[in-house]
Amino acid sequence: MGTELIGWLSSFILLSTIFHQVRKQYRSHDSTGVSSWLFIGQSAASLGFSIYSALLQNWVFLFVNVALLCSAIAGQAIYWRNTRHKRAPVRANS
DSSP, rough: HHHHHHHHHHHHHHHHHHHHHHHHHHTTTTTTOOOOHHHHHHHHHHHHHHHHHHHHHHHHHHHHHHHHHHHHHHHHHHHHHHHHHHHHHOOOOO
C-alpha cells in the first residue's frame, strides 16, 4: 500500500503542476514562450505510456498518463486559440 501511495502522491504533484501551467496559459490568452512541440511530444509520450501502463495493468500510471494526455490536448487547443487570437486583426467599433 505504501508503494501505491507514493505513486498516487507523485501523480497528483505532476498533474497539479501541469494543470496550473495550462490554466495560466488559458487565462492569460498568451502562449509566448510555449512551443506547440511541447504538447505534441507530451501527447505522443503520454499515449505510449498509457498503452504501456495498461498492458502492465499499472493503474496508477495508466490514470496519470491518460490525465497527462488530456492536459496535453487541452494545452494544444489553448495554444492554437491563443496564437489565432494574437494574429486576428483588431476590429474598430463603428
